[in-house]
Amino acid sequence: MSRKGFPEVEQQYIDHAREQALIALTSADTPQRLRRHYCVDTDFAGSSFTRITPNTSDAITTADLLATTMLSASVPAHSTRLLLDDKSTRKTVRRLLDALPDRRLEDAKAKHYRPMSDVYDFLKEILGRAGAADPNPWVTASKLAARKRPDLFPVRDAAVRGLLRVSELRDYGKDWRVFRTLMRDHDVSDALDTTIGALKSLETDCRVKADKERLRILDAALWAHATDLDPAPCVDHDSDS
Template sequence: MTLNIPAALWDRQYAADLLRRYWSSRPDGTPAYTGSHFERLGGGGDRREVRNRFTAEDFIAVATLSVTLPARAALQVLAPHDPHHYTRLLTAIPAEIELADADEEHVAEDSPAWTLWRALREVHGIGPVGAGKLLARKRPRLLPVHDAVVKKVFARPTSDLTFWSDVRTQLRNDKGALVSHLEETRNLSEIGNGISVLRVLDVTAWMHGKELGH
């Protein structure tokens, strides 16, 4: 299935303005949107010392995206009966690969990423969206954030099980035209290269969706 990117998001000036607004601050110094701290909080969920284990910071980061996971669910993930369960799965997911450069096997339904997504969504109180955002926190360059607003903007189906794969295909189409556009939009916005192109795609879609009333 194709990723239906609205024409407005190909307008680099408009998209860059959405990013600047998202990463702006209020007069009191607090962020205009708490989600602007999602990737960078605590140095990032994919930094070497924590990339293969979940931390309390990851759950706080997910909360910045307006998904508050129950304390019991967080404790179940942070201190599972098998302390190596999630670590084994995270270790099997590449931490330094961009989605555009990944093989289909990295995001296919039998991939370690899918296995971990299913394992997390089975934890009572996390669900599919929370599980997806936890994974995006741990692998921000490989796994994109996906929620109801983004789904509407990209005209995705209600039950969307090919989003990762379809984003990968779109990033690879036309000799990487979308990747170049997202990188140039990020540069124009001056939010910093530390923000992944997947996050640029997600945030511009989300902000555009909010402007449309989604």
């Protein structure tokens, strides 16, 4: 069904997501958890997901697929060949990526929903082609879209969706609406600023390469909180193994 803008979401889901986001961002452990997530000396993908090059704005490359798989997402062989080698598929990808708005999710308007959904729907279709090994193409499609536009598409990790209860909505557009609302919320924005500042103060403890995009930091903070990521410094933790 074609939509003219981001779908409406019941207020109870907005309120719950906001509450959980504030709990995660104001937790004393969150900066330490993010430090571990973004430390280059750990096996977490945080420091690499958006940084692996090349990351051209109008194409999907082997670097994009590698970055996506680092978030525990599978890219089927058939889909890989289509995305990298098939001229028609690559032409469509270029057209759809070029149509995306050059703005952050919190600045996205109703008219920007359609080009966003066009990208997601096409990637999901390619990743879910008959015979593909990926039983949940929406997972990989979301992460690949987030790789291409990390300040526009949330990753939609299962743990985060469960924490925010948006998994109950069963609608990617409503997921985006919830994340857009969170990014626009003054209290969430202030808490995110505080978290980013606290993370920067910890960067001298280990080699940290955090994302530049605020949406990615929020996504990572929610994931680290939802999964109860070990907040121990990466050097101390790894020396015990």
